[in-house]
Amino acid sequence: MTHVLQPEPLTVEAFAPFGDVVAGASALPGGGNVQAINAGTAKRYDDLAQVDTTDQGGRTMVSLCDAVVRVGPIEIDLVERHPLGSQLFMPLSGTTLLVVVAAGDPPFTAANLRAFISTDGSGVNYRKGTWHMPLCPLGGEARFLVVDRDGPGDNCEEFHFPDGERPLVEIRL
Amino acid sequence: MTHVLQPEPLTVEAFAPFGDVVAGASALPGGGNVQAINAGTAKRYDDLAQVDTTDQGGRTMVSLCDAVVRVGPIEIDLVERHPLGSQLFMPLSGTTLLVVVAAGDPPFTAANLRAFISTDGSGVNYRKGTWHMPLCPLGGEARFLVVDRDGPGDNCEEFHFPDGERPLVEIRL
Numbered sequence: 001m002t003h004v005l006q007p008e009p010l011t012v013e014a015f016a017p018f019g020d021v022v023a024g025a026s027a028l029p030g031g032g033n034v035q036a037i038n039a040g041t042a043k044r045y046d047d048l049a050q051v052d053t054t055d056q057g058g059r060t061m062v063s064l065c066d067a068v069v070r071v072g073p074i075e076i077d078l079v080e081r082h083p084l085g086s087q088l089f090m091p092l093s094g095t096t097l098l099v100v101v102a103a104g105d106p107p108f109t110a111a112n113l114r115a116f117i118s119t120d121g122s123g124v125n126y127r128k129g130t131w132h133m134p135l136c137p138l139g140g141e142a143r144f145l146v147v148d149r150d151g152p153g154d155n156c157e158e159f160h161f162p163d164g165e166r167p168l169v170e171i172r173l
Numbered sequence: 174m175t176h177v178l179q180p181e182p183l184t185v186e187a188f189a190p191f192g193d194v195v196a197g198a199s200a201l202p203g204g205g206n207v208q209a210i211n212a213g214t215a216k217r218y219d220d221l222a223q224v225d226t227t228d229q230g231g232r233t234m235v236s237l238c239d240a241v242v243r244v245g246p247i248e249i250d251l252v253e254r255h256p257l258g259s260q261l262f263m264p265l266s267g268t269t270l271l272v273v274v275a276a277g278d279p280p281f282t283a284a285n286l287r288a289f290i291s292t293d294g295s296g297v298n299y300r301k302g303t304w305h306m307p308l309c310p311l312g313g314e315a316r317f318l319v320v321d322r323d324g325p326g327d328n329c330e331e332f333h334f335p336d337g338e339r340p341l342v343e344i345r346l
Contacts (some may be wrong), residue, residue, distance in 0.1 A: 025266035025316045029237050038307040042240040049235040060233045062222040062261065062320065064202050067215040088235065090318050093198035134211040143198045145263050147235065147320060
């Protein structure tokens with residue numbers, strides 16, 4: 001039997017067990033300290049994502065990632081995690097984004113998964129060690145700014161769902 | 174006499190003495206190691222900006238900044254620098270951006286300044302200690318993702334141009 005997941009909205013509160021949500025261009029930032037800077041010509045929302053990259057001699061790296069846009073329903077064939085560092089993906093042009101994370105430990109089933117959709121250009125910062133599906137944009141341009149870890153050590157683990165047991169995520173935009 | 178600056182295009186090569194340029198949503202990334210990831214469904218351009226935030230117990234912080242959009246010509250009343258850390262500003266919706274930096278040491282005149290314009294949504298990462306004008310978007314939505322330093326110590330110095338000696342930047346878009 002195929003297990004079908006219904007995604008929920010990606011909000012700061014709902015995603016808190018897995019990491020941070022950083023508001024996109026048209027969204028209201030959640031959390032953070034707000035301050036006026038530059039003689040009142042700018043407003044800053046400080047400290048919205050916990051960058052955690054220094055384990056085992058790691059450093060913070062800034063990259064870009066262009067991803068293939070997918071259409072639903074989305075079959076989840078694997079989840080991965082980075083045990084040594086956090087990983088932030090920020091859409092640079094309002095891309096709709098599917099985020100699927102797994103709670104607990106492998107072997108996973110659909111019961112371990114939660115699916116989130118960001119439709120306002122918001123990005124996600126996976127906490128160090130959070131199991132997640134690879135980057136999955138659902139529309140628009142799909143370039144992301146990435147803030148994650150570079151350094152020694154094995155920083156990627158994968159869990160592959162067996163054939164016939166791959167959960168599906170329904171997409172209704 | 175008013176000194177008038179003509180901005181040049183913001184390119185990786187031209188801006189190299191002052192920091193990094195990170196390509197916007199529609200620009201071709203310059204520099205960085207390119208690799209295919211996620212079974213070929215994504216392309217990563219690694220390590221495009223040098224994040225340098227750990228002096229004196231600092232850490233990397235991710236923030237958002239909403240800035241007032243300005244219209245030209247732009248009068249430069251001050252430049253500032255952060256002696257303890259780099260500072261990345263990445264437009265989240267393709268904002269046109271004026272970047273003015275100063276070479277050498279204060280007191281500055283217009284002869285110390287260089288002006289750059291990014292019209293393709295690209296962002297800038299000021300190297301630690303680079304003198305620059307405050308954030309100056311020229312159009313569109315003006316939200317930026319900011320990656321800079323949080324920590325102890327005095328991390329902001331300013332130089333104010335005297336009345337009557339403020340350089341002007343001509344804007345022709």
